[in-house]
Amino acid sequence: MSNKRTKPFSIKYLPGFTPVALVCFVLLYAPIVTMVVYSFNSGQSVALFEDFSVAWYFAAAENELVQEAALRSLIIAAFASGIATVLATMAALGTTRTKNYPGRTLIYLMINQPLMVPEVVTAVALLIFFASIKVATGYSGLAYLILAHAAFCVPFAYLPIRARMEGMDRALEIAAADLYATPWKTFRRVTLPLVAPGIAAGAMLAFVISLDDVIITEFVKSAGQDTLPTYMLGQLRRAVTPEVNAISSALLAVTVILLTAFFLLSGRNSPVGK
């Protein structure tokens, strides 16, 4: 066989790897595609495709509970990602491009803590903490959810901002200072525009992470404070309702659109948080 080989010997080839990878992609997409296809099913059943219809999308859009939950999700995500991005930008300014100083490791640990602690543990902790505050103050509004979301969004906003700042040329800021710019002016006119793409990426990440959250929201929310994900979880009985299927597919579409935009804007950089 080796003598008759027509193709050149490929050093990157490993037997079986490509088929496994392709099977993997099929397995990854089959459930998602099925979900999207059946969201256009006119019938109740997910087992039988009857007719093409967008009825379930309209049903979901006209459901007041869904409208309220979606609006609540957006409000929380907007406030939480806004707060998280501002604070993460400040923290990134204080922790990058500087010699190591006492306590910097502590700051790192604190900021990245939500990435390390299992979410259910944080959720329980916040449940206990907020329960006693709710009793003491009598306030049970959205602020608890916003605070909780803002906290776990900080590392997701921080990481891309930090990455951007570390890759930045210090000389430009030094030049600005040489030209008698005040520190604030240097920040406003030089640093900020240069870091802006990182801040935008961080804010977007934080927004998506807040929008997707289930566990912490489920534990912290007061009665009648469902977000879209907790509403969907609450609707689950033995199967997923066609309405929830339609909401899922719509959210999936939003994810795909945002990601495509992100990929096209950032070119080679992949929007991988880690």
Next chain:
Amino acid sequence: MTDTSTTNARQLSDLEVRAEKERVKRNWLLSMPAMILLLLGASGPLLIVLVYSFMTPGDYSGVIWTPTVKAWFQIFFTVDIFDDTVRLADAHLTIFGRSLRLSLLTTLLTLIFGLPTAYFIATRPGRQRTLWLFLITIPFWTNLLIRTFAILEVIRNEGLINNFLRWLGVIDEPIQILYTDTAVLIGMAYVYLPLMVLPLYAAIDRFDFRLVEAGYDLYANRWQVLRRVILPIVKPGIIAGSILVFVPSLGAYVTPRVLGGGKNMMIGNFIELQFGQGRNWPLGSSLSILLLLVVAVALLFYVRAANRGGSDE
């Protein structure tokens, strides 16, 4: 060196020390708001959990402020209500066992599928690679709940798999997958797979294929090249991926709740139960701290392995 130059040097170093102090202060001030937010919304409440784990459960919920280690004792042991004999808490141990087993199996399964996938992506030429990477990133950023629902529709009794098998005539009665440990395993492997593929891809992407060429020159076969050249070098990526999958699997809540039903609980659901119907906040707290400790050990292992491997993550 003359006297004046030393004085000047000293003055200069004094100035430097003061400037350095200013800088540290400024850095701390800039980081402070984020620290306060995280103290209120993440770290601080964990201390309350620690305190609660040493309290007595209240009648309906909450705690009574009488210190006790009973909650910690309850994690592993139960006292017979009739004759006061102490026995191992089998029900609890079953849940811990299931959590550990399913998390390890999930890690293994995602590694078996994830390594060839990451390798496949990393060895695609230029623009094609971006496309495949994009295809992995979409599920990664899709809401975990949505992906769990999608897999639920595939494995339930009237779902895709069972209908297909019935249509083929292989089975008459649907195979019960949903609400079993297998369902939770399939679900977790499905939702956490991208977490394995991405760090593996990063490691293989940096891999220098001239080493493989050298291996072949030295008469290695495909298997030897994989085992003796590629795997040792991408090991940090394997460890990173394994930790990234293992840690959220161990604390999983949504997937076992949706696919495991009420019976096949994992530790995350068991913790929730203590704060809901169980009305045993101290037990829930001690379980949370225990979970936290296990995760901390796993992360420490990861940090040590990463440092040894010279990885920059």
